[in-house]
Amino acid sequence: MGYWLDPARTIAIEGSAFFVQGNSGSISQAPTTARTSTFVNTTPDVFVGLFDDTTTTSVTNAVISDQFYGADANFRMRTPLFASLPNFDVMFGLRYAALSERLTADVNSVSSHIFQPGLGLPKAFDFTNSSTGTGSFTIRNDFIGPQFGFNAEKHWGPFWVGNESKLAVGAMIEQVSVSGSTDNSIAPTTTRRLAGIPITVNAGTPLVTETGGPPAFGLFAQGDRIKTVFAVVPSGTITLGYDFTDTWSLILAYNYIYLSSVGRVGDQVTSPADIRQSGFFAQGITLGAKAQF
Numbered sequence: 001m002g003y004w005l006d007p008a009r010t011i012a013i014e015g016s017a018f019f020v021q022g023n024s025g026s027i028s029q030a031p032t033t034a035r036t037s038t039f040v041n042t043t044p045d046v047f048v049g050l051f052d053d054t055t056t057t058s059v060t061n062a063v064i065s066d067q068f069y070g071a072d073a074n075f076r077m078r079t080p081l082f083a084s085l086p087n088f089d090v091m092f093g094l095r096y097a098a099l100s101e102r103l104t105a106d107v108n109s110v111s112s113h114i115f116q117p118g119l120g121l122p123k124a125f126d127f128t129n130s131s132t133g134t135g136s137f138t139i140r141n142d143f144i145g146p147q148f149g150f151n152a153e154k155h156w157g158p159f160w161v162g163n164e165s166k167l168a169v170g171a172m173i174e175q176v177s178v179s180g181s182t183d184n185s186i187a188p189t190t191t192r193r194l195a196g197i198p199i200t201v202n203a204g205t206p207l208v209t210e211t212g213g214p215p216a217f218g219l220f221a222q223g224d225r226i227k228t229v230f231a232v233v234p235s236g237t238i239t240l241g242y243d244f245t246d247t248w249s250l251i252l253a254y255n256y257i258y259l260s261s262v263g264r265v266g267d268q269v270t271s272p273a274d275i276r277q278s279g280f281f282a283q284g285i286t287l288g289a290k291a292q293f
Helices: none
Strands: 002-004 011-023 028-045 046-078 087-115 128-154 159-186 189-196 197-202 208-213 225-243 247-263 278-291
Touching: 046 128, 046 159, 046 197, 087 159, 087 197, 087 225, 087 247, 128 247, 159 247, 208 278
Parallel strands: none
Antiparallel strands: 002 011, 011 046, 028 046, 046 087, 087 128, 128 159, 159 208, 159 225, 189 197, 225 247, 247 278
Protein backbone atom coordinates (compact mmCIF):
# COMPACT_ATOMS: atom_id res chain seq x y z
CA MET A 1 0.00 0.00 0.00
CA GLY A 2 1.34 3.44 -0.89
CA TYR A 3 0.43 7.00 0.03
CA TRP A 4 1.48 9.92 -2.17
CA LEU A 5 2.58 12.99 -0.19
CA ASP A 6 1.97 15.59 -2.89
CA PRO A 7 -0.76 16.12 -5.49
CA ALA A 8 1.73 15.74 -8.34
CA ARG A 9 2.48 12.19 -7.13
CA THR A 10 6.27 12.51 -7.15
CA ILE A 11 6.95 11.68 -3.47
CA ALA A 12 5.34 8.86 -1.49
CA ILE A 13 5.57 6.63 1.57
CA GLU A 14 4.80 2.94 1.08
CA GLY A 15 4.81 -0.25 3.10
CA SER A 16 4.13 -3.97 2.73
CA ALA A 17 3.90 -7.09 4.91
CA PHE A 18 3.63 -10.86 4.43
CA PHE A 19 3.12 -14.03 6.50
CA VAL A 20 3.51 -17.70 5.47
CA GLN A 21 3.13 -20.77 7.71
CA GLY A 22 3.78 -24.46 7.02
CA ASN A 23 3.67 -27.85 8.77
CA SER A 24 5.24 -31.13 7.64
CA GLY A 25 2.84 -33.44 9.47
CA SER A 26 3.94 -36.38 11.62
CA ILE A 27 7.04 -38.28 10.44
CA SER A 28 8.44 -41.51 11.91
CA GLN A 29 11.87 -42.99 11.33
CA ALA A 30 12.85 -46.66 11.20
CA PRO A 31 14.90 -47.72 14.27
CA THR A 32 18.69 -47.57 13.95
CA THR A 33 21.04 -49.96 15.75
CA ALA A 34 24.69 -49.46 16.69
CA ARG A 35 26.81 -52.34 18.04
CA THR A 36 30.32 -52.45 19.48
CA SER A 37 32.29 -55.46 20.71
CA THR A 38 35.05 -55.35 23.33
CA PHE A 39 37.96 -57.80 23.32
CA VAL A 40 40.95 -58.39 25.58
CA ASN A 41 44.40 -59.44 24.41
CA THR A 42 45.29 -62.38 26.68
CA THR A 43 48.43 -63.55 24.90
CA PRO A 44 50.21 -62.31 21.79
CA ASP A 45 47.83 -62.49 18.85
CA VAL A 46 45.04 -64.04 20.96
CA PHE A 47 41.96 -61.91 21.58
CA VAL A 48 39.03 -62.98 23.73
CA GLY A 49 35.63 -61.36 23.40
CA LEU A 50 34.27 -59.85 26.61
CA PHE A 51 30.94 -58.20 25.86
CA ASP A 52 28.79 -56.53 23.20
CA ASP A 53 27.11 -53.15 23.61
CA THR A 54 24.02 -52.66 21.41
CA THR A 55 21.96 -49.46 21.22
CA THR A 56 18.70 -49.20 19.25
CA THR A 57 17.20 -45.75 18.77
CA SER A 58 13.90 -44.81 17.14
CA VAL A 59 12.40 -41.39 16.37
CA THR A 60 8.61 -41.09 16.19
CA ASN A 61 6.03 -38.32 15.83
CA ALA A 62 8.58 -35.93 14.32
CA VAL A 63 6.97 -32.69 13.12
CA ILE A 64 8.64 -29.71 11.43
CA SER A 65 6.71 -26.43 11.46
CA ASP A 66 7.85 -23.09 10.09
CA GLN A 67 6.82 -19.45 9.85
CA PHE A 68 8.17 -16.89 7.40
CA TYR A 69 7.06 -13.28 7.70
CA GLY A 70 8.26 -9.73 7.37
CA ALA A 71 7.53 -6.12 6.49
CA ASP A 72 9.16 -3.09 4.93
CA ALA A 73 8.58 0.65 4.79
CA ASN A 74 10.03 2.93 2.11
CA PHE A 75 10.26 6.52 0.98
CA ARG A 76 9.60 6.63 -2.77
CA MET A 77 10.46 9.40 -5.21
CA ARG A 78 9.54 9.60 -8.90
CA THR A 79 12.40 10.55 -11.18
CA PRO A 80 12.31 12.42 -14.48
CA LEU A 81 11.82 10.45 -17.69
CA PHE A 82 14.19 7.48 -17.56
CA ALA A 83 14.94 5.20 -20.51
CA SER A 84 11.61 6.09 -22.17
CA LEU A 85 9.71 4.89 -19.08
CA PRO A 86 7.02 7.36 -17.97
CA ASN A 87 6.96 5.87 -14.44
CA PHE A 88 10.33 5.22 -12.81
CA ASP A 89 10.65 5.52 -9.02
CA VAL A 90 13.62 5.12 -6.70
CA MET A 91 13.13 4.18 -3.05
CA PHE A 92 14.96 3.67 0.19
CA GLY A 93 13.72 2.40 3.53
CA LEU A 94 13.92 -0.41 6.09
CA ARG A 95 13.37 -4.16 5.73
CA TYR A 96 12.50 -6.71 8.45
CA ALA A 97 12.23 -10.47 7.78
CA ALA A 98 11.97 -13.47 10.10
CA LEU A 99 12.22 -17.22 9.52
CA SER A 100 11.35 -19.54 12.40
CA GLU A 101 11.53 -23.35 12.22
CA ARG A 102 10.71 -25.91 14.92
CA LEU A 103 11.35 -29.66 15.10
CA THR A 104 9.55 -31.72 17.75
CA ALA A 105 9.93 -35.49 18.17
CA ASP A 106 9.68 -38.43 20.55
CA VAL A 107 12.88 -40.46 20.89
CA ASN A 108 13.27 -43.96 22.40
CA SER A 109 16.60 -45.66 23.06
CA VAL A 110 17.46 -49.10 24.47
CA SER A 111 21.08 -50.03 25.31
CA SER A 112 22.12 -53.55 26.29
CA HIS A 113 25.42 -54.81 27.74
CA ILE A 114 25.70 -58.55 26.98
CA PHE A 115 28.69 -60.73 27.94
CA GLN A 116 30.05 -63.32 25.54
CA PRO A 117 28.66 -66.82 26.31
CA GLY A 118 32.17 -68.28 26.13
CA LEU A 119 33.15 -66.50 29.33
CA GLY A 120 30.76 -68.69 31.32
CA LEU A 121 29.38 -65.73 33.26
CA PRO A 122 25.81 -65.91 34.58
CA LYS A 123 23.17 -64.14 32.51
CA ALA A 124 22.37 -62.06 35.56
CA PHE A 125 25.56 -60.09 34.88
CA ASP A 126 24.01 -58.66 31.68
CA PHE A 127 22.05 -55.41 31.94
CA THR A 128 19.87 -53.11 29.84
CA ASN A 129 19.22 -49.35 30.10
CA SER A 130 16.39 -47.53 28.37
CA SER A 131 15.44 -43.90 27.79
CA THR A 132 12.28 -42.25 26.51
CA GLY A 133 12.19 -38.57 25.77
CA THR A 134 10.47 -35.78 23.94
CA GLY A 135 12.13 -32.64 22.71
CA SER A 136 11.69 -29.43 20.79
CA PHE A 137 14.45 -27.92 18.66
CA THR A 138 13.76 -24.34 17.49
CA ILE A 139 15.78 -21.91 15.39
CA ARG A 140 14.73 -18.32 14.76
CA ASN A 141 16.27 -15.91 12.25
CA ASP A 142 15.58 -12.17 12.47
CA PHE A 143 16.90 -9.80 9.79
CA ILE A 144 16.78 -6.02 9.90
CA GLY A 145 18.58 -3.52 7.72
CA PRO A 146 18.27 -0.60 5.30
CA GLN A 147 17.20 -1.21 1.73
CA PHE A 148 17.07 0.62 -1.56
CA GLY A 149 15.52 -0.16 -4.91
CA PHE A 150 13.51 1.00 -7.88
CA ASN A 151 10.13 0.52 -9.51
CA ALA A 152 9.56 0.83 -13.25
CA GLU A 153 6.26 0.66 -15.12
CA LYS A 154 5.34 0.64 -18.78
CA HIS A 155 1.73 1.45 -19.71
CA TRP A 156 -0.37 0.70 -22.79
CA GLY A 157 -3.68 2.39 -22.07
CA PRO A 158 -5.18 0.76 -18.94
CA PHE A 159 -2.76 -2.20 -19.22
CA TRP A 160 0.72 -2.04 -17.74
CA VAL A 161 3.76 -4.09 -16.69
CA GLY A 162 5.79 -3.29 -13.60
CA ASN A 163 9.11 -4.43 -12.17
CA GLU A 164 10.01 -3.59 -8.56
CA SER A 165 13.41 -4.66 -7.23
CA LYS A 166 14.84 -4.05 -3.76
CA LEU A 167 18.10 -4.91 -2.03
CA ALA A 168 18.51 -4.88 1.76
CA VAL A 169 21.74 -5.38 3.70
CA GLY A 170 22.02 -5.78 7.45
CA ALA A 171 22.28 -8.12 10.42
CA MET A 172 20.79 -11.59 10.69
CA ILE A 173 20.30 -12.61 14.33
CA GLU A 174 20.06 -16.41 14.68
CA GLN A 175 18.92 -18.10 17.89
CA VAL A 176 18.76 -21.83 18.65
CA SER A 177 16.80 -23.11 21.66
CA VAL A 178 16.28 -26.67 22.92
CA SER A 179 13.66 -27.88 25.36
CA GLY A 180 12.13 -31.17 26.44
CA SER A 181 12.57 -33.95 28.97
CA THR A 182 13.93 -37.49 29.23
CA ASP A 183 12.90 -40.44 31.41
CA ASN A 184 15.72 -42.93 32.06
CA SER A 185 15.58 -46.47 33.41
CA ILE A 186 19.10 -47.40 34.53
CA ALA A 187 20.38 -50.72 35.88
CA PRO A 188 22.68 -50.29 38.92
CA THR A 189 26.10 -51.81 38.27
CA THR A 190 29.13 -52.93 40.19
CA THR A 191 32.69 -53.88 39.29
CA ARG A 192 34.02 -57.43 39.42
CA ARG A 193 37.31 -58.91 38.29
CA LEU A 194 37.58 -61.63 35.69
CA ALA A 195 41.10 -63.10 35.57
CA GLY A 196 42.35 -59.82 37.01
CA ILE A 197 40.42 -57.72 34.47
CA PRO A 198 37.87 -55.28 35.97
CA ILE A 199 34.46 -55.59 34.32
CA THR A 200 31.18 -53.78 34.92
CA VAL A 201 28.28 -56.10 35.71
CA ASN A 202 24.66 -55.90 36.87
CA ALA A 203 24.52 -55.25 40.63
CA GLY A 204 21.30 -57.24 40.90
CA THR A 205 19.33 -54.42 42.51
CA PRO A 206 16.13 -52.78 41.20
CA LEU A 207 16.32 -50.40 38.24
CA VAL A 208 16.77 -46.70 38.96
CA THR A 209 14.19 -44.45 37.29
CA GLU A 210 15.05 -40.82 36.51
CA THR A 211 12.12 -38.68 35.43
CA GLY A 212 12.08 -35.23 33.85
CA GLY A 213 15.74 -34.96 32.96
CA PRO A 214 17.10 -32.65 30.23
CA PRO A 215 16.46 -33.47 26.55
CA ALA A 216 18.88 -35.97 25.11
CA PHE A 217 19.56 -38.20 22.12
CA GLY A 218 21.64 -36.62 19.38
CA LEU A 219 19.76 -33.69 17.91
CA PHE A 220 18.25 -32.66 21.28
CA ALA A 221 21.47 -33.03 23.30
CA GLN A 222 22.50 -29.46 22.56
CA GLY A 223 22.41 -26.14 24.35
CA ASP A 224 20.89 -22.79 23.44
CA ARG A 225 23.09 -20.49 21.36
CA ILE A 226 22.93 -17.23 19.43
CA LYS A 227 24.86 -15.82 16.45
CA THR A 228 24.77 -12.61 14.43
CA VAL A 229 25.97 -12.58 10.80
CA PHE A 230 25.91 -10.20 7.84
CA ALA A 231 23.14 -10.93 5.33
CA VAL A 232 21.89 -9.68 1.99
CA VAL A 233 18.16 -9.78 1.18
CA PRO A 234 17.14 -9.09 -2.44
CA SER A 235 13.44 -9.11 -3.23
CA GLY A 236 11.27 -8.22 -6.15
CA THR A 237 7.90 -8.27 -7.86
CA ILE A 238 7.01 -8.54 -11.55
CA THR A 239 3.46 -7.33 -12.09
CA LEU A 240 0.84 -7.40 -14.82
CA GLY A 241 -1.86 -4.79 -14.15
CA TYR A 242 -5.10 -3.31 -15.39
CA ASP A 243 -6.31 0.12 -14.19
CA PHE A 244 -10.01 0.40 -13.36
CA THR A 245 -9.66 3.96 -12.10
CA ASP A 246 -6.86 6.37 -11.27
CA THR A 247 -6.77 4.83 -7.77
CA TRP A 248 -7.53 1.10 -8.17
CA SER A 249 -5.85 -1.57 -10.30
CA LEU A 250 -6.28 -5.33 -10.73
CA ILE A 251 -2.88 -7.08 -10.59
CA LEU A 252 -1.28 -10.48 -11.17
CA ALA A 253 2.23 -10.58 -9.71
CA TYR A 254 5.19 -12.91 -9.26
CA ASN A 255 6.98 -12.26 -5.95
CA TYR A 256 10.33 -13.49 -4.64
CA ILE A 257 12.65 -12.90 -1.69
CA TYR A 258 16.04 -14.40 -0.86
CA LEU A 259 17.87 -14.51 2.49
CA SER A 260 21.59 -15.09 1.94
CA SER A 261 22.45 -16.39 5.44
CA VAL A 262 20.01 -18.20 7.70
CA GLY A 263 20.12 -21.16 10.06
CA ARG A 264 17.81 -24.03 9.05
CA VAL A 265 16.65 -26.52 11.65
CA GLY A 266 17.87 -29.52 9.63
CA ASP A 267 21.40 -28.12 9.36
CA GLN A 268 21.79 -27.81 13.14
CA VAL A 269 21.21 -31.48 14.02
CA THR A 270 24.90 -32.35 13.52
CA SER A 271 26.22 -28.95 14.63
CA PRO A 272 25.97 -28.83 18.46
CA ALA A 273 28.52 -26.03 18.95
CA ASP A 274 27.81 -23.60 16.09
CA ILE A 275 24.96 -22.44 13.84
CA ARG A 276 25.41 -23.58 10.25
CA GLN A 277 24.52 -21.17 7.44
CA SER A 278 22.56 -21.66 4.24
CA GLY A 279 20.44 -19.60 1.88
CA PHE A 280 16.64 -19.42 1.77
CA PHE A 281 14.55 -18.59 -1.31
CA ALA A 282 10.79 -18.04 -1.32
CA GLN A 283 8.52 -17.24 -4.24
CA GLY A 284 4.83 -16.97 -4.96
CA ILE A 285 2.00 -15.65 -7.13
CA THR A 286 -0.31 -12.83 -6.06
CA LEU A 287 -3.71 -11.99 -7.49
CA GLY A 288 -5.33 -8.93 -6.02
CA ALA A 289 -5.95 -5.22 -6.15
CA LYS A 290 -3.63 -2.24 -5.79
CA ALA A 291 -4.59 1.18 -4.46
CA GLN A 292 -2.69 4.45 -4.67
CA PHE A 293 -3.74 7.55 -2.74
